């Protein structure tokens with residue numbers, strides 16, 4: 001049983017909403033309640049349910065201030081460009097001992113600390129949070145101690161696993177686990193396309209490829225073997241798989257992934273610089 005203190009989520013869209021889902025999971029109790037805000041009532045209605053007070057700024061302009069009063073954990077789930085103004089708008093209503101956690105890509109803890117005096121943490125979850133299988137990178141701001149990091153960790157563990165890293169590595173982490181689901185979906189798309197090209201119907205190709213990815217990932221999770229060992233088990237010498245792997249290797253897959261993730265890292269740095 002995970003027990004968390006009172007929580008406010010400012011901006012419960014895709015990511016804030018996914019984390020709200022974690023808080024509502026069996027085995028999680030939030031003492032003191034959950035309050036969430038969005039700009040529009042349409043969004044607020046989507047996340048309103050028993051145990052969740054959900055308010056829209058368009059109906060209640062002071063909803064953010066009301067939501068954070070008395071909250072020990074405040075999750076900031078708005079778009080990165082809006083984080084400083086959003087923090088400034090709640091600065092006078094935050095509890096002195098609130099822990100403010102942002103999931104905004106590219107917004108540094110120094111930027112947040114310049115606006116509010118509270119402890120801040122910066123997190124980078126990923127979209128499998130929606131099914132409780134996120135990998136979240138968590139970085140502490142300069143004022144955070146182990147107890148506050150433990151609180152942030154407990155929050156994100158409701159939607160998966162958490163790796164604490166120094167903030168200097170959070171952009172790199174975002175190119176691995178943050179963007180990573182997109183790389184996997186791209187591989188699934190390409191394999192499905194190739195299967196259709198070999199004469200399978202789209203439905204058949206979809207079933208074959210989805211099942212293969214799911215099976216391979218579950219096998220990896222259940223096994224003591226490394227991915228390389230599991231790959232070699234499928235790759236008999238002089239067999240068919242060996243030919244396919246040779247073609248992929250000849251296309252410099254290693255270099256390709258390195259270049260792709262370097263490009264994502266360069267973009268993260270541009271975004272952090274406001275580009």
Ligand SMILES: NC(=O)c1ccc[n+]([C@@H]2O[C@H](COP(=O)([O-])OP(=O)(O)OC[C@H]3O[C@@H](n4cnc5c(N)ncnc54)[C@H](OP(=O)(O)O)[C@@H]3O)[C@@H](O)[C@H]2O)c1
Nearest residue numbers: 011012013014015038039040043077078079080103104105
């Ligand atoms: N999606 C991902 O995979 C992912 C991964 C890691 C981190 N993140 C981070 O998560 C943050 C949100 O991204 P998202 O994809 O979840 O975006 P999103 O779905 O657009 O969610 C943002 C939410 O914030 C609400 N909002 C806007 N202004 C607000 C305000 N002043 N007060 C309260 N709520 C406000 C919006 O409500 P309305 O729609 O009603 O305007 C919207 O529901 C971003 O900073 C992003 O960097 C996202």
